Amino acid sequence: MPESNEKSDWENAALYMNRWARNNKANIFRDNLRRLAIKMECPDENSLAKRLCWIREKKKWLRRLWNDGLQRPNAKTVDDLTKLARFFGFSDFGPLWENDVKLPISPRGITEVLTLLRTWDFNIADDFVRHLDHRFPDHLKTNREILQERLINETPEELAHSLFNQFTGQEPPTPEQTTVIAQDIDRIFNDISDQLQTLLDHHRRMLLARLYSIEK
DSSP states (O other): OHHHHHHHHHHHHHHHHHHHHHHOHHHHHHHHHHHHHHHTTOOSHHHHHHHHTOOHHHHHHHHHHHHHOOSOOOTTTHHHHHHHHHHTTOSSSGGGGSTTOOOSSOOOOHHHHHHHHHHHOHHHHHHHHHTTTOOOTTOSSOHHHHHHHHTTTSOHHHHHHHHHHHHHSSOOOOHHHHHHHHHHHHHHHHHHHHHHHHHHHHHHHHHHHHHHHHHO
């Protein structure tokens, strides 16, 4: 019987510790941070710091958050916590301490921006892809870093719209216009295909006629 009581005490202690860990604010923050970051395609604190454009002291602070969590905000951390929360799509940082918090929006990323640009104008998207990690002489950051920084406060749709307007001086086509453009492209390709087929048939007939005349 004493042995049974001893096991029961250990089991109760384990249950208590597990319950304490689940309710511990720092652990909740740490687990939320890691889970939300992974959803945003940031598998570790380094990739998250890069997306946030955080270096030096801020990057070290983020590493501490990643490893140890954060019990509560203070006056010194409010601004950075707000930026972190907005990166995940929250209006404030309160949800970062909620149990099993979920992303309020779908993950945002450069891929979504490029997909939209490719839908509107392939050349613009292709140019971005080729120069994504290029740092121009008059820039302190690469194109990727600039886009990542803007994606903290802009949705992919807003950023793609802004970039399209910046490079073309025009508004992006509406979905209806995009459909019409796609139909026009299909029609042009079909016409070209028909013309090529007609040309091939003509040359085939000419070749057969020449072969027939040679045989005679």
